[in-house]
Amino acid sequence: MAPLEPWEKVLVDAGKFLPTDHGQIACMECHGGVQASEKEAAHVGLIVSPSSEPEKYCGGECHSEQVATYPFALHSTQQGYWTALEARGGSHPALNEMFGNHCATCHTTCGECHVSQPKNVGGGLFTGHVFETTPPMTRSCTACHGSRVGNEFLGKNEGIPGDVHFREARMNCVKCHEGEDMHGTATDAMTAEVNRFAGTESPKCVDCHEEAAPNGDDNPMHQVHGDTLSCQVCHSVTYTSCDGCHVAVSETSGNPFFETDATYQTFLIGRNPIQSEERPYAFVPVRHTPVTTDAYEYYGENLLPNFNAVPTWVYSTPHNIQKNTAQNISCETCHNGDASIFLTADKVKPEEMEANLSVIVESLPPMLTLEQTLNAPGTPASHLEHISNSCTACHTEGIRNAPISPEDHMAYKDRNCSGCHKLQK
């Protein structure tokens, strides 16, 4: 995202802003300051970001519902960071200092989603001070969530398609992540979420794709694996992982900075480290977080004494969903004894082994026998005489793109054969 010129950041579009509800409020009601012609005099007592105090400036009669919960929402509390930090490091003043320098910039005010770009990326009004009910995706959401989620969703990683929800339907973030997800639901710290994967799974793929829920359709993969694999196991593609982030404060500029050792593309299925009633999946895609034992060494020695308390390969929901993927092309992609797409111990650094014991896949999915293949619920009865135990022996491009589909099937939209070819009993 190109940075805005200084004047662009504060230029008010009177034609667009003044007719709006917020345009009816005098500037000084929210921004303080003084009525003066000179800039310095006018800016005495200026409140640059009124929504830093949402109770004072955003609540009242207008947005009391959102203001009641937002102080306890993750975008405000950044509790997701704290939960991982405290689990590995406990409570240490040096960690508070580190957090203030490197993490706190991600704290988000109401205005940083609805009026201007986040200050983390330089700020600047979206549309001449017009309050946007729906934050503009690339100037708000992916301005912060860009390097992983944004790049994946928008297809910015070379050779890897963007998310089908964006490519095909031009859906933006808020189509799935509704206001309640952003503004939170808790009204006190005790019930506030500890991270984004805590509590109810929201959004949930099956909220829209009801047919994909277990027992919801005839797709054999949904029937067999619907409650043991998260949707992303079969429907996401390669995503970004990072290694070795270290933070420090520059001796020359005095500014905080970070440095990551490596960024690379992965697709690895691991065991679900946070299995719960809400997220019952046994297996999920896992992404490597860049934390290391000495990540905060600049601020003190051994600040993460409980490093192994949390996996470094974490539950992940890659935002590059595809209907057809390399792993859902056939049963044998996983049931063939090949460990390449599973997080097995050999892919974990020795110093992180203990931290990842709950995630590492110890035994691969069983190989399929000919009998199992022929009796699989999705095998058409007409295939009984076939002798290969591999669908792809004939369907070289996968069963979804079966090259031997008869010509009179060209008009069929559902490429899953078993949708019409009733299942063998």
Place this chain on the structure above:
Amino acid sequence: MKLKPIGLLIAGACLIAACATIKVESSTGTEQPLATEAVLASTPEADKCLACHTDKQRLIDTAKPVEIAEAESKGIG
């Protein structure tokens, strides 16, 4: 037709009442601002904040020069 004088009287009374609401004086004798004047008060010409912040050239002239700091972070955050 018999009601015509009464109708004229009612119309006349309404006209007088209507004229009376056109000009409302306060206890100090000054005119209360009309609603339209309140709206005008927040136009760029009347509000010094907006006068500046809707004037691109003025913002360019008064903006602090940008100090381009060398990026010291490496990798993706």
